[in-house]
Amino acid sequence: ETVLTQSPATLSLSPGERATLSCRASQSVRSFLAWYQQRPGQAPRLLIYDASNRATGIPARFSGSGFGTDFTLTISSLEPEDFAVYYCHQRHIWPRSFGPGTKLEIK
């Protein structure tokens, strides 16, 4: 199983600030890494797929980068609705797996 580790566990920032979230894989997942946003009481929403591609309808302030084992999700300028939990997810190594999540909270 490919273990995904996310850091930090909690990130406290203010609206307008830049957020940088990390995901590290226990083995290479090439570029097959996605990011999801989950707000309380809602299903996860796909933000980024294949490391750097924004999903349909996702604002340009969300961007992803990385390859192999180290990946980053960047939110350039936080909006109030961005405070949520973010999960990374790999689909390269069977079985698919998710990271434990990073909670982005308002400072």
Place this chain on the structure above:
Amino acid sequence: QVQLQESGPGLVKPSQTLSLTCTVSGGSISSDNHYWAWIRQPAGKGLEWIGRIHVSGSTDYNVANAALQSRVTIWMDTSMSQFYLRLTSVTAADTAVYYCARDLGSGGPEDSWGQGALVTVSS
């Protein structure tokens, strides 16, 4: 735009069988490009991928969780545009929100999700 909706009992007794249905609308469940997946999330915890099915009947299960894999069955009924999850011999550890999702297979990850169904295992 494809939509998915989970349905099924919200309460299951220990040792019994959990059964959920996912109804797909706004898109074809018979698309050769897609798989249909189940994922669960215990309260306050992260996401666990359970398994998926393709219209060909091919299934994949989470082999990293042997205790889960041995109890799970996923199948589909294209005429009803539905796919199903069965989990036998449930315990309190199976209490979770269960999501169904469209899996893009080689084309990408799970991109459309249902709203989730809370299933509680309790006597």
